[in-house]
Amino acid sequence: MPSRHLRSLSPPPPPPPPPPPLHHHHLLAPLLAGTLTLFLIFIVILVILLYRKITRNRTAPITKSPNHHHQQCRCYSYSLLRRATSSFSPSNRLGHGGFGSVYKATLPNTNQHLAVKLMDQNGSLQGEREFHNELSVASCLDSPNIVSLLGYSCSRKKKLILVYELMENRSLQEALFDRKCEELMNWKVRFDIVIGVAKGLEYLHHFCNPPVIHGDIKPSNILLDSFFNAKIGDFGLARLKIEESNVVEKKEGLGEENGSILEETESVVSGCGESGIIAVGGVERSPESFGVRVLESDASPEMVSPEVGVDKGSVSEAGFDKMSVDSGRDLIGGGKKGGSRRDWWWKQDNGGGSESGRVKDYVMEWIGSEINKERRPKQEWNVVSPGSSDNKLSTESLKIEPKKHKKRLEWWASLDEGRMKKKEKNRKPREWWKEEFCEELTKKKKRGLSSSNSGDLWWQKDDDLVQERRKKRKSKGSIDWWLDGFSGEFRNGRRNSQDWASGEIPKSGGISSTPSMRGTVCYIAPEYGGGGLLSEKCDVYSFGVLLLVVVSGRRPLQVTASPMSEFERANLISWARQLAYNGKLLDLVDPSILSLDKDQALLCITIGLLCLQRSPSKRPTMKEIVGMLSGEAEPPHLPFEFSPSPPSNFPFKSPRKAR
């Protein structure tokens, strides 16, 4: 009761304070903004994840070949490479090729030395194409006889860069002809180089799956390390070989014996997008999808190029096999896009117009420039001044009327003295060559001087096949005749800026009036020169030329000093064939070589001639060549067409016995 009383007396509890008035309109805006931001972040993350998933799926290999040990191919940032080469300073420049310069780079943190190839970007697709091709093929190769491609950079500014292991002694071309390295005067070093190149090609042809055809074997693509070990580099023109049954039909249709029932196919088609994405068959692909494994886990942040969008720590792997299978189907198997790309390549190989006309123009120009170049040094051309004994000698050996010869020599001398008339100054090399040289030789040929000069003027008869061909084409101009003298070696190529300067034979690439051509003049196999099928036997042919070059220490076409007295040796291949007819193969050997092993030298020349046979099927495989060079297989016999008369085998011993 009391408690009830007390309760009734106590004042009623105060009503709870009214909630503060809600200003909804103030909170709504930040709330909405927050939700929207969160939603946008969520969408962005989702898009990134989806993109990465798609990219990964796209680059996943269909099959993994156990034969391929994919090496690490890194994506370097442009700024790192710029720093490592001191802003691509000329003092770090190792050399210059048809598509750009190569620089020595030293990585700031590790002091690791690299060779960095900065591709020229003159708006030409060719350089870009070589970049992608090299990236897709070379990144999957792993052999002690192949230059390692360590990485690349493909920035927004479209600077395309390839990063290689540094080869301290640079190219065989430079070491042999420019720097004339003392080490190369030792026969053993030269023989080891030959074996190294042979093993590199054996690896490409027989141990790669699918096989790789290099397509441009020549001394400037053979690089030498600090111990003069040879490695094959520059896979810009390389092709993967894919088996295709329809190619057999095509080959039969052509009626051409090519030594292979397989057709190669280029692995990549060009087009590098803004973000380093490459367009293939209408689908954009990142550089790392071209058979490149981008392994960034141990890369420093600056090594990762932000432009290519590769996440640190992620590994994206693309199969060499997938790439080749994909490209093979695309290119060969029809489909609209594939078909058009195939056409594109076909056009690239065959050119649109008259091939022979353009090659002829080009060859004329090149020969003319070579001779122009050679006649500049005063000491050489003044030696053959009118009335001198040398002049007499040249006149006699060539049976040129002294009056005419004198006229020409005076003209040459006037050029040397800087008294070139305006008309002659403006005369193009081609015109010079045609007027002063080719026509003269053609006249000589017509007069049939070969009988009286059988030993000296061998170039008027060359070999029987050439003779046959000549008979078939009676109405040819002088350059045609001269080209025949080159037995098909001079059918394909383009000018390379460096080659022009160095006297090296021009190759596909660089400044060119014949943009569709591939390979290097004099090194390219005759069956491929006209836009035919590329097979391993094309590499074998080029290896044959390289063998003769290494043994003789001469360029395949060397127009030096007086072109008249040297002319019979100017074409190395024809000269080697001629020496074989006469049973004097050892005359080909470089006289400056020390400690010559004659048996090995004869072996090399004989293998070289085997490789240079016109029929690709008659040429040995690289496996057989390695066997012969290493002494594991029986030494070869000289091909019948080069046998001396009466035929006899050269008396070199088997390397097996020699050792």
Ligand SMILES: Nc1ncnc2c1ncn2[C@@H]1O[C@H](COP(=O)(O)OP(=O)(O)OP(=O)(O)O)[C@@H](O)[C@H]1O
């Ligand atoms: N990995 C390397 N290490 C050292 N020097 C190199 C390396 N790669 C290339 N070089 C040098 O750079 C020069 C140019 O090389 P590059 O491959 O660009 O052109 P090339 O093969 O001479 O000509 P092209 O590309 O037209 O065939 C070579 O001759 C060589 O001296």
